Amino acid sequence: ExxxxxxxxxxxxQEGESxxxxxxxxxxxxxxxxxxxxxxxxxxxxxxxxxxAGEEKEKERLKATLTKKESFxxxxxxxxxxxxxxxxxxxxxxxxxxIFGTGTRLKVLA
Amino acid sequence: xxxVIQSPRHEVTEMGQEVTLRCKPxxxxxxxxxxxxxxxxxxxxxxxxxxxxxxxxxxxxxxxxxxxxxxxxFSTLKIQxxxxxxxxxxxxxxxxxxxxxxxxxxxxxxxx
Numbered sequence: 416e417x418x419x420x421x422x423x424x425x426x427x428x429q430e431g432e433s434x435x436x437x438x439x440x441x442x443x444x445x446x447x448x449x450x451x452x453x454x455x456x457x458x459x460x461x462x463x464x465x466x467x468a469g470e471e472k473e474k475e476r477l478k479a480t481l482t483k484k485e486s487f488x489x490x491x492x493x494x495x496x497x498x499x500x501x502x503x504x505x506x507x508x509x510x511x512x513x514i515f516g517t518g519t520r521l522k523v524l525a
Numbered sequence: 526x527x528x529v530i531q532s533p534r535h536e537v538t539e540m541g542q543e544v545t546l547r548c549k550p551x552x553x554x555x556x557x558x559x560x561x562x563x564x565x566x567x568x569x570x571x572x573x574x575x576x577x578x579x580x581x582x583x584x585x586x587x588x589x590x591x592x593x594x595x596x597x598x599f600s601t602l603k604i605q606x607x608x609x610x611x612x613x614x615x616x617x618x619x620x621x622x623x624x625x626x627x628x629x630x631x632x633x634x635x636x637x
Contacts, residue, residue, distance in 0.1 A: 449625065458529075458616050458628035459568075502568070511556055511623050512581065515568040 417442045419505050421516035428493055428523050436488040436519045438503030448486050449513065450479050451502040459502055462488075493523045527551070529629030531617050537635045543605040546632045549598055550619030558626060559592055559602050560616040568616070574600065607636045 418441045428434055440448065447466050451459035463472040465481040472479045476497065478489040488501055500520050504513040530549040538544055550557050558573040572582040574594045582592070589608070594600040604611055612635050618626040 446623065451628075456631075456633075458618075458630050461625055461627060464625055504568075506623070511558075511573060511575065511620070512570055513558075513626060517567040 417505070417507060417514050419503060419514050419516040421501075421503050421519050423519060424517070425520040426522070428490075428521070430494055430523055430525050431492045433489070433491045433493070435490070436501055436521070437485060438488070438516055439485040440503075440505045440514075441484075442505050442507045442514070444508035446506045446508045446510075448481055449504045449506070450486070450488055451504065453500045453502055453518070462501075490521070493521075495523045495525050497521065498523045529617055529619055529627055531615075531629040531632050533632060534630065535633045535635075537637065538607055539637050540608055541606045542636075543603065544607045544611075544634060544636075546602040546615050546617075546634070548600045548602070548617030548629060550600070550617070551627055552598070554619035554621050554627075555597065556620045556622065556626075557594060557600050558618040558620075559600070560618065560628075562614045562616060562631070571602070604634075607634075609636045612636050 420439045422437045450462040453459045463479040468483045470481050476491050480487045500518045502518045503516045532547045556575050559571040560568050562568045571584045572592045577594045592602045614631045614633050616628050616631045618628045620626045
């Protein structure tokens with residue numbers, strides 16, 4: 416069965432304290448892996464798409480990487496405005512469907 | 526360009542009442558998805574359409590839920606009759622073919 420697991424469930428960081436969020440997946444065939452950011456009371460906001468192992472994408476303080484079994488979202492020198500829930504989703508080959516993980520709630524303290 | 530538009534943003538209703546949620550996808554997108562988000566189960570796909578045709582409704586919880594897409598710019602998700610366990614945030618998302626899905630702001634539903 417296709418499955419996506421995110422860890423940790425929650426993470427508290429001091430401003431400037433870098434860390435990584437993990438997304439592990441078990442799927443029959445990966446078409447793409449997606450990272451979203453969700454703020455309270457809002458819909459998920461697209462961040463990155465990764466398609467193949469070894470691929471990396473960057474945006475400001477965020478960097479996403481992909482291996483054959485997991486993806487990492489690295490946050491470098493985070494700021495309080497980076498506080499949000501980060502969601503990972505996988506899309507399997509031949510389908511339009513996403514399977515979402517349950518997310519990591521990130522809190523960055525000033 | 527406007528993103529995905531959902532209405533209403535908030536809905537409070539009593540058990541047994543009919544609830545209709547509405548979605549306008551991004552212009553040019555031909556795939557539309559309805560999700561439900563709860564603390565316990567996270568984001569769950571209910572149904573998705575491609576070119577206005579329902580492709581996979583295996584996530585629809587039961588016959589009380591129905592969805593339609595009469596044209597490329599409008600979709601509805603209906604719950605009849607509603608129950609307290611239907612309380613959740615319902616999201617609509619759209620994409621072009623298999624590409625990235627873009628989400629609307631959601632409808633927060635509370636069934637009393």
